[in-house]
Amino acid sequence: MTDLKSLxxxxxxxxxxxxxxxxxxxxxxxxxxxxxxxxxxxxxxxxKDLRSKLSEYYYISVVNIEKKQxxxxxxxxxxxxxxxxxxxxxxxxxxxxxxxxxxxxxQVGCKMGCKFCATGMQGFTRDLTPGEMLCxxxxxxxxxxxxxxxxxxxxxGEPLDNFxxxxxxxxxVSLEKGLNIGKRHITLSTSGVVPKIYKLADLEMQIxxxxxxxxxxxxxxxxxxxxxxxxxxxxxMEAVRYYIDKTHRRVSFEYAMIDGVNDSxxxxxxxxxxxxxxxxxxxxxxxxxxxxxxxxxxNKERLISxxxxxxxxxxxxxxxxxxxxxxxxSCGQLKGKYKEGG
Ligand code: SAH
Ligand code: SF4
Numbered sequence: 001m002t003d004l005k006s007l008x009x010x011x012x013x014x015x016x017x018x019x020x021x022x023x024x025x026x027x028x029x030x031x032x033x034x035x036x037x038x039x040x041x042x043x044x045x046x047x048k049d050l051r052s053k054l055s056e057y058y059y060i061s062v063v064n065i066e067k068k069q070x071x072x073x074x075x076x077x078x079x080x081x082x083x084x085x086x087x088x089x090x091x092x093x094x095x096x097x098x099x100x101x102x103x104x105x106x107q108v109g110c111k112m113g114c115k116f117c118a119t120g121m122q123g124f125t126r127d128l129t130p131g132e133m134l135c136x137x138x139x140x141x142x143x144x145x146x147x148x149x150x151x152x153x154x155x156x157g158e159p160l161d162n163f164x165x166x167x168x169x170x171x172x173v174s175l176e177k178g179l180n181i182g183k184r185h186i187t188l189s190t191s192g193v194v195p196k197i198y199k200l201a202d203l204e205m206q207i208x209x210x211x212x213x214x215x216x217x218x219x220x221x222x223x224x225x226x227x228x229x230x231x232x233x234x235x236x237m238e239a240v241r242y243y244i245d246k247t248h249r250r251v252s253f254e255y256a257m258i259d260g261v262n263d264s265x266x267x268x269x270x271x272x273x274x275x276x277x278x279x280x281x282x283x284x285x286x287x288x289x290x291x292x293x294x295x296x297x298x299n300k301e302r303l304i305s306x307x308x309x310x311x312x313x314x315x316x317x318x319x320x321x322x323x324x325x326x327x328x329x330s331c332g333q334l335k336g337k338y339k340e341g342g
Contacts, residue, residue: 004058005033005131006165008172015057021050027177029054033131034178036138038062059084061131063139069327076324077144080336081136087125089156090334091136094323099149104136106166107157108336112191115224116214116256117332118290119156127162130169137179151181154189154210156334160196167200170207183207189254194231197239201246209243210283211236212254215262216270224261237274244279251280256287256332257298257306268306272313282310282317288330 004012013026025046032043038060040051066088067080077093089105108125110117141148151173153159159166170186173179189210190197200209213233215221221228231239240251253275257263275282284306286297298306303319310317322330 001057001059003061003129003131004029004054005061005134006129006168006172007058008168008175009177015054016050019050019053021047021053025050030177033060034134034138036135036142061129061135063132063135065139065143068143069329071324071327071329073326074323076327076329077140078324078327078329079136079140079143081139083132088336089128089136090329090336091140091155092324092329092334093140093144093146093148100144100146101150101152102137102140102148103152103154104133105155105157105334105336106133106153106159106162106169110157111161112158113226114191114212114332116258116287116290116293116295118292118335119332121290121292122335122337127165128157130165130172133165133169134173134179137173137181148179149181150185150187152187152189152210154187154331156336158191158193159188160190160193160200163196163199167203170205187252191225191227192231192236192239193227194235194239197236197243201239201243204247206247206249208249208252209240209247210252210254211240212256213271214254214256216267216274220262220267224258233274240280241278249279251278253280253282254285254331255282256285257303258287259296259298259302261295263298263302263306265305265309268309272310272315275315276313280315282315283320284317285320285331286322288322288325288332290332 009026009030012029013023016026040055063081066082069078075095079091080088082088087108092103094101107127109122110119111124114120173181174183183206187208187210191212218232287295307317
Protein backbone atom coordinates (compact mmCIF):
# COMPACT_ATOMS: atom_id res chain seq x y z
CA MET A 1 0.00 0.00 0.00
CA THR A 2 1.14 3.53 -0.78
CA ASP A 3 0.71 6.68 1.27
CA LEU A 4 -1.93 8.75 -0.58
CA LYS A 5 -0.37 11.85 0.88
CA SER A 6 2.83 11.21 -1.04
CA LEU A 7 1.05 11.53 -4.42
CA UNK A 8 0.84 14.68 -6.52
CA UNK A 9 -2.33 15.82 -8.32
CA UNK A 10 -1.31 14.28 -11.66
CA UNK A 11 -0.79 10.88 -10.06
CA UNK A 12 -4.16 11.06 -8.32
CA UNK A 13 -5.71 12.07 -11.65
CA UNK A 14 -4.25 8.98 -13.31
CA UNK A 15 -5.78 6.81 -10.62
CA UNK A 16 -9.18 8.51 -10.73
CA UNK A 17 -9.42 8.37 -14.53
CA UNK A 18 -8.22 4.78 -14.63
CA UNK A 19 -11.11 3.85 -12.37
CA UNK A 20 -13.63 5.76 -14.48
CA UNK A 21 -14.24 8.75 -12.25
CA UNK A 22 -14.15 12.34 -13.55
CA UNK A 23 -10.74 13.98 -13.52
CA UNK A 24 -11.79 16.93 -11.31
CA UNK A 25 -12.16 14.56 -8.38
CA UNK A 26 -8.37 14.39 -8.16
CA UNK A 27 -8.06 18.01 -7.16
CA UNK A 28 -10.76 17.60 -4.52
CA UNK A 29 -8.95 14.61 -3.07
CA UNK A 30 -5.66 16.47 -3.11
CA UNK A 31 -7.21 19.36 -1.20
CA UNK A 32 -8.58 16.98 1.42
CA UNK A 33 -5.30 15.29 2.05
CA UNK A 34 -3.65 18.66 2.47
CA UNK A 35 -6.09 19.71 5.15
CA UNK A 36 -4.87 16.89 7.30
CA UNK A 37 -7.74 14.38 7.07
CA UNK A 38 -6.91 11.06 8.66
CA UNK A 39 -9.52 8.86 6.96
CA UNK A 40 -11.22 8.55 3.58
CA UNK A 41 -14.63 8.99 5.22
CA UNK A 42 -13.80 12.57 6.09
CA UNK A 43 -13.70 13.47 2.37
CA UNK A 44 -17.29 14.64 2.38
CA UNK A 45 -17.70 15.64 -1.28
CA UNK A 46 -16.09 12.48 -2.64
CA UNK A 47 -18.55 9.71 -3.63
CA LYS A 48 -18.50 6.61 -1.50
CA ASP A 49 -17.47 4.23 -4.29
CA LEU A 50 -14.42 6.38 -5.08
CA ARG A 51 -13.51 6.55 -1.40
CA SER A 52 -13.63 2.80 -1.10
CA LYS A 53 -11.62 2.35 -4.32
CA LEU A 54 -8.97 4.65 -2.89
CA SER A 55 -8.83 2.69 0.33
CA GLU A 56 -8.14 -0.52 -1.61
CA TYR A 57 -4.86 0.92 -2.88
CA TYR A 58 -3.82 3.62 -0.47
CA TYR A 59 -3.60 4.58 3.17
CA ILE A 60 -3.42 8.10 4.60
CA SER A 61 -0.44 8.65 6.87
CA VAL A 62 -1.18 10.41 10.13
CA VAL A 63 0.75 11.57 13.13
CA ASN A 64 -0.51 11.92 16.64
CA ILE A 65 0.85 14.42 19.09
CA GLU A 66 2.40 12.16 21.68
CA LYS A 67 3.89 15.02 23.65
CA LYS A 68 4.05 18.81 23.29
CA GLN A 69 6.42 21.12 25.13
CA UNK A 70 6.45 24.92 25.03
CA UNK A 71 9.61 26.79 25.94
CA UNK A 72 9.13 29.32 28.70
CA UNK A 73 12.00 31.37 27.25
CA UNK A 74 10.86 32.02 23.70
CA UNK A 75 7.62 30.14 22.91
CA UNK A 76 9.42 27.55 20.82
CA UNK A 77 7.21 24.45 20.61
CA UNK A 78 8.58 20.93 20.41
CA UNK A 79 6.36 18.06 19.33
CA UNK A 80 6.92 14.39 19.75
CA UNK A 81 4.93 12.92 16.87
CA UNK A 82 3.94 9.28 16.69
CA UNK A 83 3.23 7.52 13.39
CA UNK A 84 0.87 4.63 12.75
CA UNK A 85 3.58 2.03 13.30
CA UNK A 86 4.47 3.46 16.71
CA UNK A 87 7.70 5.16 15.57
CA UNK A 88 8.26 8.70 16.80
CA UNK A 89 10.07 11.80 15.57
CA UNK A 90 10.39 15.32 16.87
CA UNK A 91 9.58 18.62 15.15
CA UNK A 92 10.15 22.13 16.43
CA UNK A 93 8.16 25.29 15.64
CA UNK A 94 10.01 28.56 16.12
CA UNK A 95 8.52 32.01 16.02
CA UNK A 96 10.49 34.80 14.34
CA UNK A 97 9.48 38.35 13.50
CA UNK A 98 9.01 37.31 9.85
CA UNK A 99 6.74 34.37 10.70
CA UNK A 100 6.83 30.77 11.85
CA UNK A 101 9.51 28.30 10.90
CA UNK A 102 9.20 24.56 11.39
CA UNK A 103 12.13 22.22 11.73
CA UNK A 104 11.00 18.80 10.55
CA UNK A 105 12.47 15.31 10.66
CA UNK A 106 13.16 13.25 7.53
CA GLN A 107 14.05 9.90 9.12
CA VAL A 108 13.47 8.03 12.34
CA GLY A 109 17.02 8.18 13.68
CA CYS A 110 20.06 8.64 11.45
CA LYS A 111 22.88 6.48 10.06
CA MET A 112 25.56 9.15 10.11
CA GLY A 113 26.60 8.84 13.74
CA CYS A 114 27.96 12.37 14.36
CA LYS A 115 29.50 12.38 17.83
CA PHE A 116 27.85 15.61 19.00
CA CYS A 117 24.28 14.72 17.96
CA ALA A 118 21.59 13.00 20.03
CA THR A 119 19.89 11.64 16.90
CA GLY A 120 23.17 10.20 15.66
CA MET A 121 23.70 8.37 18.95
CA GLN A 122 20.43 6.47 18.69
CA GLY A 123 21.07 4.85 15.30
CA PHE A 124 18.72 4.47 12.34
CA THR A 125 15.24 2.98 12.24
CA ARG A 126 13.57 3.98 8.97
CA ASP A 127 12.96 6.63 6.33
CA LEU A 128 9.90 8.86 6.49
CA THR A 129 7.54 9.06 3.51
CA PRO A 130 6.85 12.43 1.87
CA GLY A 131 3.38 12.24 3.42
CA GLU A 132 4.84 11.79 6.88
CA MET A 133 6.95 14.91 6.36
CA LEU A 134 3.85 16.87 5.30
CA CYS A 135 1.95 15.53 8.33
CA UNK A 136 4.38 17.17 10.72
CA UNK A 137 3.63 20.58 9.22
CA UNK A 138 -0.14 20.15 8.90
CA UNK A 139 -0.50 18.85 12.43
CA UNK A 140 1.56 21.66 13.95
CA UNK A 141 -0.36 24.29 11.94
CA UNK A 142 -3.67 22.85 13.04
CA UNK A 143 -2.67 22.51 16.67
CA UNK A 144 -1.27 26.04 16.94
CA UNK A 145 -3.81 27.70 14.63
CA UNK A 146 -1.05 29.33 12.60
CA UNK A 147 0.34 29.33 9.08
CA UNK A 148 3.92 28.21 8.82
CA UNK A 149 5.97 30.12 6.25
CA UNK A 150 9.40 28.50 6.40
CA UNK A 151 10.70 24.96 6.61
CA UNK A 152 14.09 23.73 7.65
CA UNK A 153 14.99 20.07 7.11
CA UNK A 154 17.16 20.03 10.19
CA UNK A 155 15.33 17.70 12.50
CA UNK A 156 16.11 14.04 12.92
CA GLY A 157 17.75 12.30 9.99
CA GLU A 158 19.97 12.99 7.03
CA PRO A 159 17.71 14.37 4.25
CA LEU A 160 20.04 13.34 1.41
CA ASP A 161 20.07 9.77 2.71
CA ASN A 162 16.32 9.74 1.98
CA PHE A 163 16.75 11.59 -1.31
CA UNK A 164 13.72 10.59 -3.39
CA UNK A 165 11.22 11.03 -0.57
CA UNK A 166 12.68 14.38 0.43
CA UNK A 167 12.65 15.73 -3.13
CA UNK A 168 9.07 14.58 -3.59
CA UNK A 169 8.14 16.24 -0.30
CA UNK A 170 9.72 19.54 -1.43
CA UNK A 171 7.70 19.47 -4.64
CA UNK A 172 4.46 18.62 -2.83
CA VAL A 173 4.78 21.18 -0.05
CA SER A 174 5.50 23.98 -2.50
CA LEU A 175 2.45 23.34 -4.69
CA GLU A 176 0.00 26.22 -4.71
CA LYS A 177 -2.87 23.79 -4.12
CA GLY A 178 -0.91 22.10 -1.36
CA LEU A 179 0.62 23.78 1.67
CA ASN A 180 2.03 26.40 -0.70
CA ILE A 181 5.35 26.98 1.03
CA GLY A 182 7.68 28.20 -1.72
CA LYS A 183 11.04 26.56 -2.38
CA ARG A 184 12.87 29.75 -1.47
CA HIS A 185 11.44 29.27 2.02
CA ILE A 186 12.90 25.80 2.40
CA THR A 187 16.36 24.97 3.73
CA LEU A 188 17.88 21.52 3.46
CA SER A 189 20.74 20.68 5.80
CA THR A 190 23.19 17.91 5.02
CA SER A 191 26.17 16.37 6.72
CA GLY A 192 27.74 16.12 3.26
CA VAL A 193 26.52 13.18 1.18
CA VAL A 194 28.57 14.31 -1.81
CA PRO A 195 26.99 12.33 -4.71
CA LYS A 196 23.54 13.46 -3.59
CA ILE A 197 24.63 17.11 -3.51
CA TYR A 198 25.41 16.79 -7.23
CA LYS A 199 22.06 15.11 -7.82
CA LEU A 200 20.28 17.87 -5.91
CA ALA A 201 22.17 20.58 -7.82
CA ASP A 202 21.07 19.07 -11.13
CA LEU A 203 17.43 19.52 -10.09
CA GLU A 204 18.14 23.28 -9.93
CA MET A 205 15.58 23.89 -7.21
CA GLN A 206 15.54 27.26 -5.51
CA ILE A 207 15.95 25.86 -2.01
CA UNK A 208 18.77 26.83 0.33
CA UNK A 209 21.48 24.26 0.92
CA UNK A 210 23.04 24.20 4.33
CA UNK A 211 26.18 22.17 4.84
CA UNK A 212 27.18 20.90 8.26
CA UNK A 213 30.92 21.45 8.20
CA UNK A 214 31.89 21.80 11.88
CA UNK A 215 35.64 21.53 11.29
CA UNK A 216 38.19 23.22 9.02
CA UNK A 217 40.27 20.13 8.16
CA UNK A 218 39.84 16.41 7.61
CA UNK A 219 41.61 15.30 10.75
CA UNK A 220 39.25 17.26 12.98
CA UNK A 221 36.14 16.59 10.92
CA UNK A 222 36.69 12.83 10.83
CA UNK A 223 37.01 12.84 14.60
CA UNK A 224 33.39 14.00 15.05
CA UNK A 225 31.73 13.13 11.73
CA UNK A 226 32.27 9.59 10.37
CA UNK A 227 30.86 10.62 6.98
CA UNK A 228 34.07 12.56 6.41
CA UNK A 229 35.90 9.26 5.90
CA UNK A 230 33.65 8.55 2.94
CA UNK A 231 33.62 12.10 1.52
CA UNK A 232 36.44 14.37 2.59
CA UNK A 233 36.36 18.15 2.80
CA UNK A 234 37.93 18.67 -0.61
CA UNK A 235 35.31 16.55 -2.37
CA UNK A 236 32.58 18.24 -0.31
CA MET A 237 33.76 21.71 -1.29
CA GLU A 238 33.87 20.72 -4.93
CA ALA A 239 30.27 19.51 -4.72
CA VAL A 240 29.19 22.71 -2.98
CA ARG A 241 30.85 24.83 -5.67
CA TYR A 242 28.99 22.80 -8.29
CA TYR A 243 25.74 23.41 -6.38
CA ILE A 244 26.34 27.16 -6.34
CA ASP A 245 27.23 27.21 -10.06
CA LYS A 246 24.06 25.33 -10.93
CA THR A 247 21.57 27.12 -8.69
CA HIS A 248 23.18 30.55 -8.11
CA ARG A 249 21.98 30.21 -4.54
CA ARG A 250 24.02 31.25 -1.53
CA VAL A 251 24.97 28.23 0.52
CA SER A 252 25.29 28.26 4.28
CA PHE A 253 27.85 26.38 6.34
CA GLU A 254 26.93 25.26 9.82
CA TYR A 255 29.77 25.26 12.30
CA ALA A 256 29.07 24.04 15.84
CA MET A 257 31.48 25.83 18.14
CA ILE A 258 32.89 23.31 20.61
CA ASP A 259 34.97 24.59 23.50
CA GLY A 260 38.64 23.75 23.04
CA VAL A 261 37.96 21.48 20.07
CA ASN A 262 37.37 23.55 16.91
CA ASP A 263 37.11 27.13 18.15
CA SER A 264 40.69 28.45 18.07
CA UNK A 265 41.83 31.42 15.99
CA UNK A 266 43.87 29.09 13.83
CA UNK A 267 40.72 27.03 13.10
CA UNK A 268 38.98 30.25 12.07
CA UNK A 269 41.84 31.12 9.71
CA UNK A 270 41.83 27.66 8.19
CA UNK A 271 38.08 27.88 7.69
CA UNK A 272 38.46 31.36 6.22
CA UNK A 273 40.92 30.09 3.62
CA UNK A 274 38.68 27.14 2.83
CA UNK A 275 35.57 29.10 1.93
CA UNK A 276 37.00 32.46 0.90
CA UNK A 277 35.41 33.74 -2.30
CA UNK A 278 32.46 31.35 -2.23
CA UNK A 279 28.86 32.54 -2.35
CA UNK A 280 28.39 31.42 1.24
CA UNK A 281 27.45 32.38 4.76
CA UNK A 282 28.64 30.78 7.99
CA UNK A 283 26.31 30.03 10.88
CA UNK A 284 28.19 29.57 14.11
CA UNK A 285 26.20 27.47 16.57
CA UNK A 286 27.45 27.21 20.15
CA UNK A 287 27.27 23.43 20.51
CA UNK A 288 24.24 22.23 22.45
CA UNK A 289 24.74 19.82 25.25
CA UNK A 290 23.67 16.28 24.58
CA UNK A 291 23.58 13.39 26.99
CA UNK A 292 26.40 10.97 26.33
CA UNK A 293 28.83 13.58 25.01
CA UNK A 294 30.88 16.00 27.07
CA UNK A 295 31.33 18.72 24.48
CA UNK A 296 30.81 22.19 25.88
CA UNK A 297 29.84 25.48 24.22
CA UNK A 298 32.56 27.93 23.24
CA ASN A 299 32.55 31.13 25.28
CA LYS A 300 31.51 34.55 24.02
CA GLU A 301 35.07 35.76 23.48
CA ARG A 302 35.74 32.78 21.17
CA LEU A 303 32.55 33.39 19.21
CA ILE A 304 33.42 37.05 18.68
CA SER A 305 37.02 36.37 17.70
CA UNK A 306 35.99 33.57 15.31
CA UNK A 307 33.38 35.80 13.65
CA UNK A 308 35.88 38.63 13.24
CA UNK A 309 38.49 36.41 11.64
CA UNK A 310 35.95 35.02 9.15
CA UNK A 311 34.85 38.59 8.38
CA UNK A 312 38.47 39.52 7.67
CA UNK A 313 38.40 36.92 4.87
CA UNK A 314 35.32 38.63 3.44
CA UNK A 315 33.02 35.91 4.76
CA UNK A 316 29.74 36.81 6.42
CA UNK A 317 29.20 34.92 9.65
CA UNK A 318 26.60 35.09 12.37
CA UNK A 319 26.11 33.38 15.69
CA UNK A 320 22.86 31.48 15.69
CA UNK A 321 20.47 32.27 18.50
CA UNK A 322 19.64 29.19 20.52
CA UNK A 323 15.90 28.63 20.82
CA UNK A 324 14.01 26.26 23.06
CA UNK A 325 17.03 25.17 25.07
CA UNK A 326 14.93 24.55 28.19
CA UNK A 327 12.98 21.86 26.34
CA UNK A 328 15.93 20.29 24.48
CA UNK A 329 14.60 21.61 21.17
CA SER A 330 17.90 22.96 19.85
CA CYS A 331 20.03 21.57 17.02
CA GLY A 332 21.23 18.06 17.70
CA GLN A 333 19.06 17.51 20.77
CA LEU A 334 16.20 15.67 19.07
CA LYS A 335 15.78 12.06 20.03
CA GLY A 336 12.22 11.12 19.21
CA LYS A 337 11.86 9.49 22.59
CA TYR A 338 10.66 10.38 26.02
CA LYS A 339 13.50 11.53 28.19
CA GLU A 340 13.85 9.46 31.33
CA GLY A 341 11.72 11.14 33.93
CA GLY A 342 10.61 13.82 31.48
N1 SAH B 1 21.43 15.50 9.19
C1 SAH B 1 21.44 16.83 8.73
C2 SAH B 1 20.29 17.65 9.25
C3 SAH B 1 19.87 17.44 10.67
S1 SAH B 1 21.00 17.95 11.92
C4 SAH B 1 22.76 17.50 9.07
O1 SAH B 1 23.53 16.93 9.83
O2 SAH B 1 23.02 18.56 8.52
C5 SAH B 1 20.76 19.71 11.91
C6 SAH B 1 21.96 20.53 12.31
O3 SAH B 1 22.22 20.42 13.72
C7 SAH B 1 23.24 20.12 11.62
O4 SAH B 1 23.96 21.25 11.19
C8 SAH B 1 23.96 19.40 12.72
O5 SAH B 1 25.33 19.30 12.47
C9 SAH B 1 23.60 20.24 13.90
N2 SAH B 1 23.86 19.66 15.20
C10 SAH B 1 23.79 18.36 15.55
N3 SAH B 1 24.09 18.21 16.86
C11 SAH B 1 24.35 19.43 17.36
C12 SAH B 1 24.67 19.94 18.64
N4 SAH B 1 24.81 19.13 19.69
N5 SAH B 1 24.86 21.27 18.78
C13 SAH B 1 24.71 22.09 17.73
N6 SAH B 1 24.37 21.69 16.49
C14 SAH B 1 24.20 20.37 16.30
FE1 SF4 C 1 22.53 12.63 11.48
FE2 SF4 C 1 22.68 15.27 11.14
FE3 SF4 C 1 22.75 14.19 13.60
FE4 SF4 C 1 24.84 13.87 11.98
S1 SF4 C 1 24.06 15.80 12.82
S2 SF4 C 1 23.88 12.27 13.21
S3 SF4 C 1 23.82 13.69 10.01
S4 SF4 C 1 21.04 14.14 12.18
